[in-house]
Amino acid sequence: MGAANSVRRRAPASHNVSEQKAAGNEAKQCAETEKPAGRATISTYNAIPNARKSPGHARTECEQPPPTKPGATEIQQYARCLMRGKGAATDGSPICVVGLCGRICRGSRPTDFETLLGPAEDQSEQEAARLTWLVGPDGLETLIKKAARSNTTAEAETTAALPPVINMLMSVGYTVLDTYRGIVKNGNSYLLVVMPAADMNARLATWDGLLEVLRECYPDLAPHLSSVWPDLERDSTTLGFDELERRYISEDFPPLSGLHQESVSKHISRARLGELGAEGKLRTHHVRAWLFVAANVRKNFRGDGYTWLASGEKGNEEWIMRNRRIDEMDSVATVPLGQPTSDQVTKYVCEQFKAEQRLAEQRRPDEAKISAAIKLQAAFRDYTLRQQQKHSETAANQQSVLPQQQSSASCESETEWRPTPAEFTEALRRGDKLPRSKKLAGLCGRVCRGTRATHFLGLAELDGQRRVVFMLGSDGLEMVLRTLHMPLQLLLYLGYDVLFVYEEIMRGAVFELVVIAESSEAGVVPATWQRLPDVVAASFGKDGKRLSTLVEKHLPQMQKESFYDLQQAYTHPKTGVVMSMNEARRKPVESESSDExxxxxxxNRLLQLQNCRTADVRAFLYHAMNLNNLYSGDGYTYTQEGGRGFREYLAPNKQKEELGVEWSSCPIGMPTIDECMEEICRAYDKLIERKMLGY
Known part of the structure; x- marks a missing residue:
C-alpha cells in the first residue's frame, strides 16, 4: 500500500451539515450517557467526518451502492451495531465496514489504553511498542457476528450488556493461554478502537507491508532488514519457523516458545541486530527471532495478509501500523468490550479442550511431522542442558542430597540406590534430592487418588470399575524424587491428563503415592502387548479367561493397526457411525448398558457381542483398563507429541494389605487451580497447533 493521502479533501455533500450534525449529536449522547455496571458505551475522539482516501477492498454484500469514504458516521454506526449484537442499523440498513480497521486493546490500568498497544511511557523502562496489529474490515464483521444479542430495550441504542469477549478474541487470533492469563491473572478488560485505515497509514500484513512499517518504526535498522528480507521470506516458507528457531537456539538463545516478560532481555536485541547487520553476520533466523520478540510476529504468520487461527483455518485480514496515542487519532470510536469472569473463561477453555481431545484421537498421525516435533523438543533439551552445565557448580553447592549414611541394603553400588519402600517415602517426606550420579532401582509405585479414606484401601478405588491399574517403575519414581516440589509437573510426567487432574481437584480429590518392592507376588508386569492376556486373565475374575482369549485372538491386529485406524473402525453396527472411544469413556456408569x-x-458388553471386532476389543482395553490413544504396547509412556517417557507396568487392583510385598505410602502435594488452568490453556494451544500442522 502507498502512504496515506496527506491532503485533506472536502467531504462529499452527503457528509456535510446533516451527517456532521448527526455525528455530533451521537457523540454528545455518548458523552452524556453514564456507564452502568457491566455495560458498554461508545466514546469518540475528534468525531467530525473527514473523508480521506480509503484502501481498496473486495466488495461485500453491504457495498450496494458503492460506499462513500468512511467518516465518523460509519464508524459510530458500526460501534452501535457491535454493542447491540446486530449486523444492521436500527433502520435495517446494512453496515458498511469497507475502509475501516480496528484494534482490540487490553489492560488493567487507565495508562494501558493511552496508545493502541500499552502505555505511552512503558512502566518497565523498556522501549515502548512501536507497531501494532489490526483487524481489517472482514474482521470487524466477524466481531459483530460473534457478539451475542443483547437486551431489546430502548437503552440498547446507546449501551448494551456485551457477552463474554472470549469468542471474539479467539476469532481474531488470540491464544487461549494469553486470554486466560490476561483476564484471570492480570484482570484485563478489552477495548475496541475502530478507525479509518487510510487515515492511520495502516498496511495489509504481507511481507512487503511488514517491511514498510518496520522501516517507518525503525529507520536505523531499515538497511539491515532490507538486505535480508527476500531471504527471510524464502526461508520462512521453505524451512519453516521451527527450523529457524532451532538455528536460533543453537547460538545459545532461549527458545521462543517460552517467551515471557522476564526472559525478553535474554533474546536478541535491537542493538545486537544492528551490530550483526553492520558486521555482515545478520542471518534470517536472527531477524525472525527479533520479529517474534519485538514486533509480535508469531509462529503462524505467513505474510499473506491474513490471520491463521490456531485451528489451522484461514482467518480474517490482518493489518499493521505504527503505534499511536488514541487521543491524537482523528475519527475513531472506542467500544469497551467488557471483562469476562474467571468462571466463564475456565468453563470455555475446559469445554473446548475436551472437544479437541476427542477430535485429536480421531486424526491419523503424520509420522514425519511427529518426527520433526521431536527434533525440536531435542533442541529445547539441548539448550536446557547447556544452561544447566553453566550453573552446575553453583547448583552442586546448594543441592541437598540423600544422607550419606545408608544401610547396606540401601547402597549396593556407587551408582545404584536400592532403598526399601519405607526408606524411599521417608526421603520424600524430608524433601531429599537424588544426586544425578545415582540411579534408583528395585521399586515400583502407583499414584492413588480419592476424596474419602475408603478410596485409598486399594491401588485404585475398589468399586469394581478398575480391575487393572498402571504402575510406574524405578525411573518414574526417580522423577518423583526430583520433582516432588512441583506436584502438577510430577503428575504430568507420570502420564496424567491435565484436564483430568483439574477435574479431580475440583471435586476435592487428593493424591497419594504407594511404593512397593519389585516382586512377582504383586502381579506387576511390563505394560506390553504380549503381557496383556495374562493381566486380563488375572484381573477379571470368572470372566478373565474368556476375555483373555478374545484379547489374545485380536492381539496381532491391534499391534499392526494404529489407534486411529481402530478408532475409525469402532462404528455402531446398525448405523455405521463412528463412536468416539474418548467420549464413551466419559459416560456415567449407569449408562454403560445403554444401546445409545x-x-x-x-x-459384559464385549462378551455379549456375537461377532467381536478388533476395534471392540481395543475399546474394551481403553474403557476397562485405561489403555488410551497414547498406549504403544512397548512398555513406555508417551506424550501427545510422540516423545517417550518412563517405563510403565500393569497390575491387578488389590487391597494394599493383599499385595504380598512390603509397601509404604505418602501424600503428594496438591497443584493449585491456577496452575492447572494455565497448563490446560497451554495444552489446548499445543493441541490446536498440532491440528494445524496435521498431526
Whole structure:
C-alpha cells in the first residue's frame, strides 16, 4: 500500500451539515450517557467526518451502492451495531465496514489504553511498542457476528450488556493461554478502537507491508532488514519457523516458545541486530527471532495478509501500523468490550479442550511431522542442558542430597540406590534430592487418588470399575524424587491428563503415592502387548479367561493397526457411525448398558457381542483398563507429541494389605487451580497447533 493521502479533501455533500450534525449529536449522547455496571458505551475522539482516501477492498454484500469514504458516521454506526449484537442499523440498513480497521486493546490500568498497544511511557523502562496489529474490515464483521444479542430495550441504542469477549478474541487470533492469563491473572478488560485505515497509514500484513512499517518504526535498522528480507521470506516458507528457531537456539538463545516478560532481555536485541547487520553476520533466523520478540510476529504468520487461527483455518485480514496515542487519532470510536469472569473463561477453555481431545484421537498421525516435533523438543533439551552445565557448580553447592549414611541394603553400588519402600517415602517426606550420579532401582509405585479414606484401601478405588491399574517403575519414581516440589509437573510426567487432574481437584480429590518392592507376588508386569492376556486373565475374575482369549485372538491386529485406524473402525453396527472411544469413556456408569452410542465397552458388553471386532476389543482395553490413544504396547509412556517417557507396568487392583510385598505410602502435594488452568490453556494451544500442522 502507498502512504496515506496527506491532503485533506472536502467531504462529499452527503457528509456535510446533516451527517456532521448527526455525528455530533451521537457523540454528545455518548458523552452524556453514564456507564452502568457491566455495560458498554461508545466514546469518540475528534468525531467530525473527514473523508480521506480509503484502501481498496473486495466488495461485500453491504457495498450496494458503492460506499462513500468512511467518516465518523460509519464508524459510530458500526460501534452501535457491535454493542447491540446486530449486523444492521436500527433502520435495517446494512453496515458498511469497507475502509475501516480496528484494534482490540487490553489492560488493567487507565495508562494501558493511552496508545493502541500499552502505555505511552512503558512502566518497565523498556522501549515502548512501536507497531501494532489490526483487524481489517472482514474482521470487524466477524466481531459483530460473534457478539451475542443483547437486551431489546430502548437503552440498547446507546449501551448494551456485551457477552463474554472470549469468542471474539479467539476469532481474531488470540491464544487461549494469553486470554486466560490476561483476564484471570492480570484482570484485563478489552477495548475496541475502530478507525479509518487510510487515515492511520495502516498496511495489509504481507511481507512487503511488514517491511514498510518496520522501516517507518525503525529507520536505523531499515538497511539491515532490507538486505535480508527476500531471504527471510524464502526461508520462512521453505524451512519453516521451527527450523529457524532451532538455528536460533543453537547460538545459545532461549527458545521462543517460552517467551515471557522476564526472559525478553535474554533474546536478541535491537542493538545486537544492528551490530550483526553492520558486521555482515545478520542471518534470517536472527531477524525472525527479533520479529517474534519485538514486533509480535508469531509462529503462524505467513505474510499473506491474513490471520491463521490456531485451528489451522484461514482467518480474517490482518493489518499493521505504527503505534499511536488514541487521543491524537482523528475519527475513531472506542467500544469497551467488557471483562469476562474467571468462571466463564475456565468453563470455555475446559469445554473446548475436551472437544479437541476427542477430535485429536480421531486424526491419523503424520509420522514425519511427529518426527520433526521431536527434533525440536531435542533442541529445547539441548539448550536446557547447556544452561544447566553453566550453573552446575553453583547448583552442586546448594543441592541437598540423600544422607550419606545408608544401610547396606540401601547402597549396593556407587551408582545404584536400592532403598526399601519405607526408606524411599521417608526421603520424600524430608524433601531429599537424588544426586544425578545415582540411579534408583528395585521399586515400583502407583499414584492413588480419592476424596474419602475408603478410596485409598486399594491401588485404585475398589468399586469394581478398575480391575487393572498402571504402575510406574524405578525411573518414574526417580522423577518423583526430583520433582516432588512441583506436584502438577510430577503428575504430568507420570502420564496424567491435565484436564483430568483439574477435574479431580475440583471435586476435592487428593493424591497419594504407594511404593512397593519389585516382586512377582504383586502381579506387576511390563505394560506390553504380549503381557496383556495374562493381566486380563488375572484381573477379571470368572470372566478373565474368556476375555483373555478374545484379547489374545485380536492381539496381532491391534499391534499392526494404529489407534486411529481402530478408532475409525469402532462404528455402531446398525448405523455405521463412528463412536468416539474418548467420549464413551466419559459416560456415567449407569449408562454403560445403554444401546445409545457411543458404547462404553465393558466386559459384559464385549462378551455379549456375537461377532467381536478388533476395534471392540481395543475399546474394551481403553474403557476397562485405561489403555488410551497414547498406549504403544512397548512398555513406555508417551506424550501427545510422540516423545517417550518412563517405563510403565500393569497390575491387578488389590487391597494394599493383599499385595504380598512390603509397601509404604505418602501424600503428594496438591497443584493449585491456577496452575492447572494455565497448563490446560497451554495444552489446548499445543493441541490446536498440532491440528494445524496435521498431526
Amino acid at each position: 452410542p457411543p458404547w462404553r465397552m465393558t466386559e
